[in-house]
Amino acid sequence: MTNDILLKLVQEQLTDYVMEWVIPEPNRLDGSLSSEQLLTAATQLKNVDGFYLVAITGIDDGAENNTLEILYHFCIKVMIVTLRVTLDRNQPTVPSLCTIFPYASPYERETGEMFGITFTSTPDTSRLFLPDDWTEGVYPLRKDAQLEGVNDVHDK
């Protein structure tokens, strides 16, 4: 299957769920969707030629926009399909992908603790990278994270 046909196929299969498609590079497809549609869209994608989940990226758009973005990158060969969900920065919640891709767990643990995003029904919510004595409610990869006092924890 050539890249163009595969891209078209993905767009057709996911047309009911994705609000807007962007093609930033010839081998990439970037679709925005709501968090309610995420699970069905990811399931559809897995059935198209066996896309696998490579990474989950969190992006903080800053306090002025009051949104977080969460990007799910799926690949097959050279093709990359990104599903993008925009979340409310005050209460960011998305469903967990672990029922479809069991290996999403460490990625969700990482994004959860770094951005303060809640993954509903993810099997493991314990910390993956942050120290045990890390201050609750400080999410280091948010743009406005106050890390001054937090760093001192290790100097005690």
Next chain:
Amino acid sequence: MMSTINKSRRFTVPIGPQHPALKEPGHFEFVVDGEIVQSASVRLGYGHRGIEKAVESRSWIQNLYLLERICGICSHIHATAYCIGVEQLAGVTVPIRAQVIRTIVAELERIHSHLLWLGVAAHEAGFDTLFMYSWRDRETIMDILETLTGNRVNYSVNILGGVKYDLLPEHNEAIRMGLDFLEERTVHYVDVVTNDSLFLRRTQNIAVMSYEQALIAGVTGPTTRASGVKRDIRLDAPYLAYANYPIKLMIETHGDLEARFVVRLRELLESYQYIRTLLDVLPEGELKTRIPRRIKAGETISRVEAPRGELFYFIKSNGTDIPDRIHIRTPTLANIASVTHLVIGQHLADVPMVLIGIDPCFSCNDRMTVVDNEGSCDVWDGEKLRQYGIEYYQKRST
């Protein structure tokens, strides 16, 4: 509650986070019933330096040096993935000679990484002769890298828009001599790991991961190729010289520890051949091209095949000289969770070997606490656990 724990034969065995064998610390907890591992969990972050946060306050050029220091073993491939991404965003094409030199160094790095792994894995199995020979041979590559770049690790070959060092005719000769020597040695190592009956007892049919299981576990790199999954970014999404000069895919189908040894050794043999090809065709030309200080706003993704598997970079620019967000998915994060599945049903004595089998990029001192029914504790260090593994197999073979 206490009484149920005492009656049960299940104990929790913590391993890590300090570990003398490997580079980055990680912590595992294994629940064992007698000898058999029942469940496992993983905790990382002991080596977490907040690099993804740090890049957001440094310029594109400064970040090249920071990102190269993510890993001491596969440093070049991190810098390469970053450079490819930034060059994509800036719309800059790197001169072909620079691309080939990047690829040659990437393959040299793969050789030193795989030889290092072979030594560590042999050591965990109690086969220290193989460990010492493979690390002696690895010095050949370290010397070549030092001759080329002045550094044994963190070679700093890449700059945004090209490479810093040229490959001179005398380097060409030195590389070929080194590769000839290593090829002869590697052929011998393939013979050792597939025929040495004592060694095979530690690897054959241990921690088997089938094709389907590899897909479900989402593993990457040699670990997934040892289970027959045809996935290699050098072929799937060719970058640098791999686009014009395809590399051969190495696949094993057994999915056990032996297959993970064989697949890496065969990749070594292919890398030797591949570097020779690149040296033959190394085109003349410029080493670098100009790249702007401010990178156009946009998002890009760069994927490369690191020695341990698929390395993923997501780069977002807001049009300034500082990146807005860089997200890195290292191959070990994809592979590490598979260990928690792989060890279930395995003997405790095999745990160090299963861990090593994925070539993890963390250092942890296997330290385990044996809690007996009376509740007394005995803490084992990495050396004791390794010794336990060796003695366990000696006892079993008599």
